Amino acid sequence: MGRIVVDVMLKPEILDPQGQAVRGALPRLGFEDFTDVRQGKRFVLSVDGPVTDDHLAQAREAAQTLLSNPVIEDVVDVHELTHDEPEQAPITGATGSSGGAA
Amino acid sequence: MRIGVVTFPGSLDDHDARRAVDLCGGESVALWHRDADLRGVDAVVIPGGFSYGDYLRAGAISRFAPVMTEVIRAAAGGMPVLGICNGFQILCESHLLPGAMIQNDHRTFICRDQRLRVESTATAWTSQFEQGEEITIVLKNQDGQFVADEPTLDRLEGEGRVAFRYLGENPNGSYRDIAGITDERGTVVGLMPHPEHCVETGFGPSLDGRRFFTSVIERVVSA
Numbered sequence: 001m002g003r004i005v006v007d008v009m010l011k012p013e014i015l016d017p018q019g020q021a022v023r024g025a026l027p028r029l030g031f032e033d034f035t036d037v038r039q040g041k042r043f044v045l046s047v048d049g050p051v052t053d054d055h056l057a058q059a060r061e062a063a064q065t066l067l068s069n070p071v072i073e074d075v076v077d078v079h080e081l082t083h084d085e086p087e088q089a090p091i092t093g094a095t096g097s098s099g100g101a102a
Numbered sequence: 103m104r105i106g107v108v109t110f111p112g113s114l115d116d117h118d119a120r121r122a123v124d125l126c127g128g129e130s131v132a133l134w135h136r137d138a139d140l141r142g143v144d145a146v147v148i149p150g151g152f153s154y155g156d157y158l159r160a161g162a163i164s165r166f167a168p169v170m171t172e173v174i175r176a177a178a179g180g181m182p183v184l185g186i187c188n189g190f191q192i193l194c195e196s197h198l199l200p201g202a203m204i205q206n207d208h209r210t211f212i213c214r215d216q217r218l219r220v221e222s223t224a225t226a227w228t229s230q231f232e233q234g235e236e237i238t239i240v241l242k243n244q245d246g247q248f249v250a251d252e253p254t255l256d257r258l259e260g261e262g263r264v265a266f267r268y269l270g271e272n273p274n275g276s277y278r279d280i281a282g283i284t285d286e287r288g289t290v291v292g293l294m295p296h297p298e299h300c301v302e303t304g305f306g307p308s309l310d311g312r313r314f315f316t317s318v319i320e321r322v323v324s325a
Binding site for chain 2: 018021071
């Protein structure tokens, strides 16, 4: 099963209330050096079999039409999830026998 | 005068909106999000609530409901459409109105009697107000901060398409104190406050909500 990552961020000029809430909490935990926090969204799209160029093209289209609102958000990245990245959490309800607890 | 009110999963003001239509002299018609059918109505209200749980963005998934395809088509033909609160967000996600709504700048839910100034009476839903009139309408939202880029805001102001502005302290951080806007021809209106809660003596702070509905009823009856 292949996976495609879509990362969406609020546009830089749009206020990010969630990020500001996190920013406000950091100093209380002793993290004094972070001057700003922006919180984004990551979508992980799964396909049967390996990821193809067509899958990536469809993911880019979905990113622009549903996953983001171009008025307030930018799609900052669409790419195939590779093993170079941290392990993703198992997808609840995924079919197949590979999932489940150890 | 038949006014449709759409129900989505998570709509919670659809019954109030239908009641308001009936109290103001119209005939309300229940519309269902999965039906690509407007049942021959003369106007549509997209009510408030939490459509589809607002999981992705407020209004984002509702925008693709079968009924919205028909609403968008009818709006293009000039049918009056009013979006209230979450309904306003759905109209923005549908590109019937410009801009978008994000979380309130103070990050808390707000519920209060909100004073507004009527900035445009040249719409299907505001013709019975006086230009510049100050009214009080219930406001209740979490994601009520209206945002748009500067050119869009300038265009809205320049074309007289700001329909309502907040008076007093800005309740949610909306750019330029904008509480409601209209489309180019003045038939599609969206606002965050809830006129359907201000139509009956003893309920809500005023009866100012009535004229939203009587405006559109008069318009359609006289058309």
